[in-house]
Amino acid sequence: MIGDESFVQLDEAECWEFLRSHEFGRMAYHLVEEVHIAPVNYAVDHDTLLFRTAEGSKLLGVVMNPDVAFEVDEYDDRQAVSVIIRGVARKLEEDEEHRAENVPLRPWVKSLKYNVVEVRPTEISGRRFPLAKPWTHMRPDPE
Template sequence: MSDIQPTTYLSEEECWERLRGTEFGRLAYHLADEVHIAPINYAVDGQTLVFRTAEGSKLLGVVMNTDVAFEIDEVDEEAELAWSVIARGAARILEGQEARDADNLRLRPWVDTRKFNVVSIAVSELSGRQFHLARPWRHMLPVEEPEPLTEVPD
């Protein structure tokens, strides 16, 4: 048995570092009596997360219920590590100068669609974990066979 802890908790600063270091995550929001989850690209502005969205279910969801959750994660296959950060907070639509200030953030849409609405999430809870992956089943994964060499005629 290893001395490595399988799960370690990330500090609040470590969580913010990871949030600042990525730009793609998942937003969970309420819409009527259902919970939805959608991928978004985002930027960090101080202690808030900012994203753009078009008219649709995400925008309607945050207008109807500001309570949201946001998650990012990563798996490092070589190091056999994974981590996850979850933020909870209140979403609100930015208007006027606040919305224009979003143009100065590292907020780059991945999909070429028009997204005029800027939403900010004031983070009230932040938690993160890092996992050392044991994956005892790895020996059962198929091994890729190398391509056979073919002889070239003289």
């Protein structure tokens, strides 16, 4: 809702703290004339995000058009937090790939992912906001 002051804007340090405490997000990228979004496990390396990927659409997308957006969020019954990065992605060169060995970054799936991609933010923003979720009484009880 426009003008809703019920959220708290996170400063840049709080955004980085949140990103360092997580390891899973979603990256939006361009591939030809389409926008795609993909789940990505990542790690923070100083003021950038790193992730590993195999040959495929994510890698092709960032090579063809490096403008990306990256979102990491969490929620519970009381509140939600969301951090969004807009930035530039690039495949690291062979002599730079060692950076991925210095952070807790390992593939979550068994496929081989030799390519390391860096996302360098041009803009970072985050919000924390309370949740009302008045419809939860309408959900069936989990068994």
